[in-house]
Amino acid sequence: MFRQLSAMLIGVLLATPVFAQDTIRIATEGAYPPFNFIDASGEVKGFDVEIANALCEEMDANCELVTQNWDGIIPGLIAGRYDAIIASMSITPERQEAVSFSEPYYSNKLQFIAPGDSDFGPGDAAGSAIGAQRATIAAQWLEENVPDADIRLYDTQENAYLDLESGRLDAVLADVYVSYEWLDSDEGAAYEFKGDPVYNDDKIAVAVRKDDQVLAERFSEAIEAIRADGTYQAINGNYFPFDIY
Amino acid sequence: MNWQVMIDSFPALAEGALITLELVVISGILGVLLAVPMAMARVSPRPWLRALPLAHIYFFRGTPLLVQIYLVYYGLGQFEAVRDSVLWPYLREAYWCAIIAFTLNTSAYTAEILRGAIQSVPRGEVEAAETVGMSPALIWRRIRLPRAFRIALPAYSNEVILMLKGSALASTITLMDLTGVARTIIARTYTPVELFLAAGLLYVVLAFLILGGFRLVERRLNRHLQPG
Numbered sequence: 001m002f003r004q005l006s007a008m009l010i011g012v013l014l015a016t017p018v019f020a021q022d023t024i025r026i027a028t029e030g031a032y033p034p035f036n037f038i039d040a041s042g043e044v045k046g047f048d049v050e051i052a053n054a055l056c057e058e059m060d061a062n063c064e065l066v067t068q069n070w071d072g073i074i075p076g077l078i079a080g081r082y083d084a085i086i087a088s089m090s091i092t093p094e095r096q097e098a099v100s101f102s103e104p105y106y107s108n109k110l111q112f113i114a115p116g117d118s119d120f121g122p123g124d125a126a127g128s129a130i131g132a133q134r135a136t137i138a139a140q141w142l143e144e145n146v147p148d149a150d151i152r153l154y155d156t157q158e159n160a161y162l163d164l165e166s167g168r169l170d171a172v173l174a175d176v177y178v179s180y181e182w183l184d185s186d187e188g189a190a191y192e193f194k195g196d197p198v199y200n201d202d203k204i205a206v207a208v209r210k211d212d213q214v215l216a217e218r219f220s221e222a223i224e225a226i227r228a229d230g231t232y233q234a235i236n237g238n239y240f241p242f243d244i245y
Numbered sequence: 246m247n248w249q250v251m252i253d254s255f256p257a258l259a260e261g262a263l264i265t266l267e268l269v270v271i272s273g274i275l276g277v278l279l280a281v282p283m284a285m286a287r288v289s290p291r292p293w294l295r296a297l298p299l300a301h302i303y304f305f306r307g308t309p310l311l312v313q314i315y316l317v318y319y320g321l322g323q324f325e326a327v328r329d330s331v332l333w334p335y336l337r338e339a340y341w342c343a344i345i346a347f348t349l350n351t352s353a354y355t356a357e358i359l360r361g362a363i364q365s366v367p368r369g370e371v372e373a374a375e376t377v378g379m380s381p382a383l384i385w386r387r388i389r390l391p392r393a394f395r396i397a398l399p400a401y402s403n404e405v406i407l408m409l410k411g412s413a414l415a416s417t418i419t420l421m422d423l424t425g426v427a428r429t430i431i432a433r434t435y436t437p438v439e440l441f442l443a444a445g446l447l448y449v450v451l452a453f454l455i456l457g458g459f460r461l462v463e464r465r466l467n468r469h470l471q472p473g
Contacts, residue, residue: 071428075437098435131419135432152339152419153429159319163419166322168337 023062024215025082026052030067031156034181034239035088038067050235051105051226052086055206058222058231070156071135074098077209084215085207088175090137100210102219104203105232106244110138111197113164113179114171115190122195125149128170131160138173141199164191173198177244247436251443254430258440261426262447268340268412268422269455272347273405279352284359284393285385298356305353310411313350318342318418343415347408354404362397363389395466402459406452423447 028036028048036046044067056063068076070087077085077099090108091101112130114120120128125146132138134153142151152169154160161182163169172179176197182188206219226232227245236243283298305313321327321336335341366389374384416425427444431437464471 071432072437074435075431078435094433094435134429139432153425154419155417162319163322166319166337167328168322168339 023064024056024059024084025064025066026056026084026086027066027068027073027076027082028052028085028087029070029073029156031070031158032088032178033158035178047106047235047239048086048088050238051232054226054231054235055086055219055222058225059218070133074207077207080209083208083212084219088178088204089207091203091205092137092140094140095207098210099207100213100216101205101207102216103223104205105223106204108202108204108244109176109197110141110173110199110202111176111179112171112173112194113183113188113191114194115164116192117190118170118194120171120194122198125171129168131163131169131172132174133157133160136174137199137202138175142173145198161187175202177240180240247439250430250434250436251439254426254440254443257426257430258423258443258447261421261423261444262451264421265409265412265415265423265448266451266454268343268347268415268420269405269409269451272344272351273408275344275348276351276355279348280355280359281390283352283356284363287356287360288363301349302353302356305350306357310346310350311414311417314343314346314414314418317346339415339418339420342418343412343420347412347415350411351404351408354407355401358397358400358404359393362393362400365396366392398459398463398466402456405455405459409448409451409455423451 030038036048039045126148129150131152160172164172208215286294286297289295374388413424415422427440431440
């Protein structure tokens with residue numbers, strides 16, 4: 001009996017990997033609309049999620065999506081909790097020391113937003129209370145370029161907007177497309193972009209562990225493929241009336 | 246293990262630890278001031294007076310501290326009336342919002358600790374005071390409260406240590422307390438193990454200082470029990 005059972009168990013263990021597609025666990029944040037957010041039914045949605053699914057289909061991989069707090073998302077990748085991050089992550093030299101990136105899947109800019117009736121401009125940042133999300137390039141840009149500003153760091157982008165509404169902040173520095181979505185909402189109606197983008201060269205890519213070059217390559221090829229066959233453009237059209245690639 | 250990053254971040258972490266200590270000490274003192282009248286009301290023979298602090302105690306012991314902080318910080322800031330009020334200069338500061346939330350939270354727990362202590366003051370001591378003709382107010386001042394503080398002290402030191410650890414949640418509302426500083430540095434260096442280890446060590450030091458302070462107070466309060 002025991003022998004039969006163990007033989008069966010061994011059989012199962014041996015058989016499983018042969019039939020399984022390779023599984024890639026992908027982390028996203030879930031608090032960064034319209035790129036990744038959790039809807040009323042608890043499902044993760046957004047541009048990043050649709051891109052992740054399209055890439056997985058292209059790579060013929062079986063993907064599991066998990067959500068993870070933003071400021072723990074790189075440590076979680078390094079610790080092996082998941083294999084890739086598709087969460088609107090910008091390529092920065094600091095991050096490149098910790099992780100590897102695929103080719104970019106969209107480009108971004110940083111721009112200030114403030115109440116429509118305020119005369120705030122990027123030049124006024126130094127003496128003002130400016131909000132940004134912790135561990136983002138917006139936070140880093142503020143720390144490097146206007147260290148004299150009263151920089152407040154939030155766990156999520158949504159909390160930074162909340163504090164702009166309450167009047168605790170004079171302005172928020174964030175990704176233009178994220179702000180675009182919020183300015184379009186009821187809460188954001190009284191706010192607007194101020195001045196030109198302060199940073200233009202922001203490339204967003206899939207992050208993988210540093211020694212996982214092969215996976216980064218696969219993502220890069222898949223990005224190229226969904227650009228070529230129009231899948232990307234269809235997803236883009238669901239969110240923005242202009243190409244963000 | 247990157248020791249250099251731990252050493253480099255030590256000054257910033259120490260500054261954060263100071264904010265943490267400030268939060269705990271200020272809200273601890275304010276919390277006790279609120280808790281004493283609440284505990285006294287809780288042992289009153291009048292049912293309506295007993296019921297007064299009940300809602301406060303139930304709410305603040307029954308909800309997570311994080312929820313309370315969010316309600317004070319993001320919740321109050323949503324109302325136009327609050328933003329126009331004289332309190333807004335304080336409520337717009339994350340620092341005071343944290344103090345308010347921690348004070349209300351710790352006052353609920355402390356009130357219950359004190360209530361238990363007041364009820365375990367030996368009946369005979371209160372009766373003796375009544376017999377010599379002390380007024381109820383004088384009995385509170387001379388017998389029941391001083392005795393209750395002594396009885397409550399070990400349990401209260403526990404509450405302060407719990408509050409020290411709970412204060413890490415202040416980092417969620419932009420405060421640069423010990424945890425907030427650690428998380429901000431991690432965002433630049435991606436060395437969570439090193440930074441959280443260093444922050445953890447500083448928390449242990451803070452806890453050690455707080456417990457040491459309590460031991461001194463306890464020894465002083467109970468000096469009549471010491472040999473010699």
